[in-house]
Amino acid sequence: MEERIKKNIEEIKDFSTNSHEELEAFRIKYLGKKGLLTSYFIDFKSLDNDKKKDVGQLLNQLKLSAQSKLEELKTKLLSGVSKSKLNDLSRPGDIIQLGSRHPISIVKNRIVEIFSEIGFTISEGPEIEDDWHNFSALNLPEHHPARDMQDTFFVDKDPDFLLRTHTSSVQVRYMENNKPPIRTISPGRVYRNEAISARSHCFFHQIEGLCIDKDVSFADLKQTLEYFTTKLFGKSKIRLRPSYFPFTEPSAEVDVYWGLNNETDYKMTKGTGWLEIMGCGMVDPNVLKNCKIDPNEYSGFAFGLGIDRIALLLHQIDDIRLLSENDIRFLEQFKASY
Ligand code: DAH
Secondary structure (H helix, E strand, C coil): CHHHHHHHHHHHHHCCCCCHHHHHHHHHHHHCCCCHHHHHHHHHHCCCHHHHHHHHHHHHHHHHHHHHHHHHHHHHHHHHHHHHHHHCCCCCCCCCCCCCCCHHHHHHHHHHHHHHCCCCEECCCCCEEEHHHHCHHHCCCCCCHHHHHCCCCEEECCCCEEECCCCHHHHHHHHHHCCCCEEEEEEEEEECCCCCCCCCCCEEEEEEEEEEECCCCHHHHHHHHHHHHHHHHCCCCEEEEEEEECCEEEEEEEEEECCCCCHHHHHHCCCCCEEEEEEEEEECHHHHHHCCCCCCCCEEEEEEEEHHHHHHHHHCCCCHHHHCCCCHHHHHHHCCCC
16 A cells, blocks of 8 residues: 555656646546545555554655645646736737716715806815804804704814814805905815714715805805806706805805606605705805904805705705715716716
């Protein structure tokens, strides 16, 4: 038996092949279930104890050399295949998978583009804000009941640091650091403690707009909004409903006329044909003063809209949770979007 094993080891050493079939036959011969190794191990059990040590070592050697030869030839065969493939210059290239943008980014980019065309710059501010920029400077002093409109996540109480509840905070920062004329929009993520149902979210995205100059009027605001809704939705009919925001006076809520042409329109507009899309108004003189801008010399308008809601509208997405679940099957559908 020892002689036979030694002979096998020699055979393995000399073995070589370029064929997958021969290599498979080699594997079956030595390492297969009914192969040589298995039958040697069966015979091994009935050997005398004094022989077992030497034969055991030989058997291990046989097993290892068969295994390493198999691996060696496998790698050789595989590299041969890829080499011949590589040399084939007519072979079609690998398809590169394209990624897709998130619907929120798509809509944000589109809105930014629309306002850039009429001279608005882009500005950003921190997501962790202080009380002054998020509330006080915006005419929302401490204990003002309007603060209840935005349930706030506080990071620290003394001094007050919080997760900004709206992008209006960037207005304040921008006015503190820039002189009029000002035309800027500020996209970003905002946070509110609104986890009251499975459908509501603690963060969402807004775009704030601000325009300050001499003689800016409510008519300028309306004209700008009409331009915007025509560009974004292809719809120019809007209406402004009186509303209240502490940082603007007068304030309004903007509705766009969507139409009532089909069942989806009825559903989206709850049968009214109108869709609410944003809040706006003339910047309150107190806010200008807080930012060291003279309200006797300058006036301006501001507006704020929710990107998530508009993304749902534009892409007919019926569940807001899809926007934050990162489900590839959902996200992949936006591949062809701009
Ligand atoms: N900050 C408001 C909110 O989060 C949105 C808003 C309304 C912004 C009116 C404005 C504005 O600039 O003029 O609900």
